[in-house]
Amino acid sequence: MAKGEIITGTLATGARLDKALAEATGLSRERVKGLIADGAVEIAGTPAKSGSTKVEAGMHFVIALPPPEPLAAEPQDIPLDVVFEDEHLIVVNKPAGMVVHPAAGNRDGTLVNALLHHCKGQLSGINGVARPGIVHRIDKDTNGLLVVAKSDAAHEGLAKQFADHSIIRRYLAVCAGHPNPPSGTIAGRIGRSDRDRKKMAVLPDDASRGKPAVTHFETLRRLDHAALIECRLETGRTHQVRVHCASIGHALLGDPVYGRTPKALRSLLDELGFRRQALHAARLGFKHPISAETLDFCAELPADMRELIDQTAR
Secondary structure, eight states, rough: OOOOOEEEEEEOOOHHHHHHHHHHHHHHHHHHHHHTTTTTTETEEEEOTTTEEEEEETTTTEEEOOOOOOOOOOOOOOOEEEEEOOOOOOOOEOOOOOOOOTTTTBOEEEEEEEEEEETTOOOOOEEEEETTTTTOOOTOOOEEEEEEEHHHHHHHHHHHHHHTTTTTTEEEEESSSSSSSEEEEEEEEEEOOSSTTEEEEEEOOTSSBBBBBBBEEEEEEEETTTEEEEEESSSSTTTHHHHHHHHHOOTTTTTTTTTOOGGGGGGHHHTTTTOOEEEEEEEEEEEEEOOEEEEEEEEOOOOHHHHHHHOOOO
């Protein structure tokens, strides 16, 4: 029988057990409550009975995560915008609205389903049956370039480049307002928000959780109550561009999670039907993991972002 992961540690704060464990592990409070109900949590050597139990800082905990249920993705004949392909990897221009891999709530219609059909099942198996070939991701409602590994050797080589931050990644975004100064660097740890576990947030530099994240930005064009900016990523954290831009007061237009549309632009976005974050993965560059050839790809802005820029440039 497959075994799950064991998480151990010491509580950093005294609070309700579910809240203290969520802060210590990065798991959601709902997940923690479910694990407690399943008898998978021990606190100070004793099985936990309730998430509302008051605990003290310094108490030792053990959480036995169940093994993940394999979710074998099925091939589906979904059109793909293929930018490059050889026997080792494939680069695609993912449309906004497409999820990268199957998960709860999105069992099919994903990029992985389309790739399994297109590549006739020939994808790296390193990430298992649910995420074959997936080395990195972009959000469902972000469009743009993504590289996928067809062989395990390519997967390992690409993962190493992502880990050492040698991959070139440029995003184009339309943010609210005009950044001042117009270019700069945003550096801040990104982790789960204390107030909303479904969101990411910039955490204090001395936080024990989260991961360091660095985004360089440059204003390319001033628009009406907005700006077209280019973001260069040194790291690739979940929602990095969206969180970092929001943290300096310039959230991306249309972002339903981190943004508030400027009042002057609300009617325009409604008129355009623009209801996603204005973010496009425009450039992706790396060394071919097998041949060591330098590869560099660019993808044009999608029509909805071009229209948004045209309308706000008037």
